Amino acid sequence: MSMDRKFTIHRSPALANLERRLFLKRGLSLGALSLLAGCDITDQEGVQRLLNAMSRWNDGVQDWLFDPKRLAPEFPESRITRPFPFNAYYSESEVVEVDGSSYKLELAGMIREKKPWTLAELYTLPQVSQVTRHICVEGWSAIGKWSGVRFSDFLARIGADTTAKYVGFQCADDYYGSIDMATALHPQTQLSLRYADELLPPKYGYPMKLRIPTKLGFKNPKHIAAIFVTNEYPGGYWEDKGYNWYSGS
Ligand SMILES: Nc1nc2c(c(=O)[nH]1)N[C@H]1C(S)=C(S)[C@@H](COP(=O)(O)O)O[C@H]1N2
């Protein structure tokens, strides 16, 4: 049976997207690529492995191509979008309810001080604000104001090993994600505790989210329950479904 038929059967949006990019850049089809790569892709799992390898290679190129210190634009408060949109992989009526009084932020991996943090402790740390644009792959963008702890300050305070490759996040819903260390240390990357000068409401990620204005919306995890530092690629909720991991500038 020809490989092309199997690709037709199993084609996901991510695969179709990858094939389009390959074709535009090099005139290659996925079938031709699999021959070049010397792998016999006859099942969904093999295709997924190749796709992951390609996407990670692409991440590496983007990392090298873009200046990780470039700043995202900031806006006057008059430009804030009201009401700010809600988005998640579920509807607004299903937003997770996190109990702030018993909440503790868990820390794991390549971190010296792994003591969990209560919200009261986090609120006493020096706070910064930003008015920036959130861009969602689903085709909308909106300007909002977030305040909280500069993430690089927090990483320094907990003794995170900043020579590690990744920072990963587990959320109180089933969402999870990860970013490269350069993005974690970016001056605008913020552990946000407030939205529009109020405690972060449940729909926007109570009790905290990571705000990364240099990345697409899905790279901004809400309801963070645990943060870990690692050299092992942690993936993410959408990334593991084929979205590009780097997804930013
Ligand atoms: N925990 C969690 N974080 C998440 C998501 C989610 O479903 N769960 N969705 C992501 C996506 S795709 C977007 S666009 C933004 C939406 O954030 P907002 O509701 O503050 O607009 O959250 C991101 N972070």
Ligand SMILES: [Mo]
């Ligand atoms: Mo999104």
